[in-house]
Amino acid sequence: MREQLQEHLLKRVNQYVTHTRNHSDEKIERKKESLAKRKGEIVKVKATGNITDTIDEKESAKAFYQVHFQYLINHKGNLYIEEEIEERVAEFYKDVLVEDQEINPFESRDIELFYDEEVSEERAGFKYDRLKAVKYAEVWWNDFNPAFKKFDVDCTNYISQCLHAGNAPMTGYPNRSKGWWMQNNNWSYSWTVANSLRWYLPNAKSGLRAEIVASADMLEIGDVVCYDFQGDGRFDHTTIVVAKDKDGMPLVNAHTQNSRMRYWAYEDSTAYTPNIKYKFLHILDDQAAGIKVR
Known part of the structure; x- marks a missing residue:
């Protein structure tokens, strides 16, 4: 099963790079649309991946993996690199991929907690660096x-x-x-x-x-x-x-x-x-x- 997981990871990373060139991936499209509003563009993208955890059962398996994106952005002549880590999970049944999806990190929302009154400051003051x-x-x-x-x-x-x-x-x-x-x-x-x-x-x-x-x-x-x-x-x-x-x-x-x-x-x-x-x-x-x- 590990071989199938590694093969899928490599294929997925290659697809991201190809999709960036061919304008066919939803994630890349959203980024391009946002950049277009600012009169910017993605010049180049590099994607690397690694498996962070696996769950192996008799006939099925899950692979949790990360894709590390590095975007070379040109914004009005200013070049800079934007980076992002995407968390994903791929599910296999009898060595066949059945689902691959991004894990939304914001689905589990913070508990709504507040503070009481502020306490007095112990120091005379501070300068924010x-x-x-x-x-x-x-x-x-x-x-x-x-x-x-x-x-x-x-x-x-x-x-x-x-x-x-x-x-x-x-x-x-x-x-x-x-x-x-x-x-x-x-x-x-x-x-x-x-x-x-x-x-x-x-x-x-x-x-x-x-x-x-x-x-x-x-x-x-x-x-x-x-x-x-x-x-x-x-x-x-x-x-x-x-x-x-x-x-x-x-x-x-x-x-x-x-x-x-x-x-x-x-x-x-x-x-x-x-x-x-x-x-x-x-x-x-x-x-x-x-x-x-x-």
């Missing part, structure tokens, strides 16, 4: 820092780590419904749950906090975009701005569906719906508020 936050986002976009707990839905945990790498201080430990923290194999809701972080950041009074801005182009590197894919008021996903395109629009990194330098709107995502809503959060620090930073 946006470059350090982005550097961390680049190092760990497709990996997991062993210093932190890993989650199946890891997007907000990853963003929190990026913010902390930018000098944002933890507050509120050990109350999970207060502040923003991860310590001693425990964590606040705001650290790990997309919906909680979306509400926490603009309401916090000290430490890590943010202001909501009106549009994506107002964000800086190190800022945060929150996504409500269904438009029902519960936010499912969080990304961090790591760069800007030629129009000054954000390119973001993310976990859960690991992505790097992805256009912020997520129009090419399988989770995208016409009802999608966004929150654009500009991170504030104490220096900007006129508080002396140690």
Whole structure:
């Protein structure tokens, strides 16, 4: 069975590259349509794959595998590489492929959890280092820092780590419904749950906090975009701005569906719906508020 799985993986990866050239794959089409609106194009694509797990039974088998896409994007003369990891599962019966589908990482939505009132800040102030936050986002976009707990839905945990790498201080430990923290194999809701972080950041009074801005182009590197894919008021996903395109629009990194330098709107995502809503959060620090930073 292992031979059939490897053969299918190789065939699937080759199909992705061919489909990119021939304009015949739904995933690629969505990305091309999004780029066309920005007057950009995919110049070249590279896809590599690996099997991450298998389930073998008497006559059937499942192969869980990843496809790592690298897109060379030309946006108004500016070339950059966008990367994305797609999780898939292929099912075989008597060595014959019966189904192959993408695993939607956002089907299992975050529990709707909120924090209580914000606790007082233990430090006099902090200066948010946006470059350090982005550097961390680049190092760990497709990996997991062993210093932190890993989650199946890891997007907000990853963003929190990026913010902390930018000098944002933890507050509120050990109350999970207060502040923003991860310590001693425990964590606040705001650290790990997309919906909680979306509400926490603009309401916090000290430490890590943010202001909501009106549009994506107002964000800086190190800022945060929150996504409500269904438009029902519960936010499912969080990304961090790591760069800007030629129009000054954000390119973001993310976990859960690991992505790097992805256009912020997520129009090419399988989770995208016409009802999608966004929150654009500009991170504030104490220096900007006129508080002396140690």
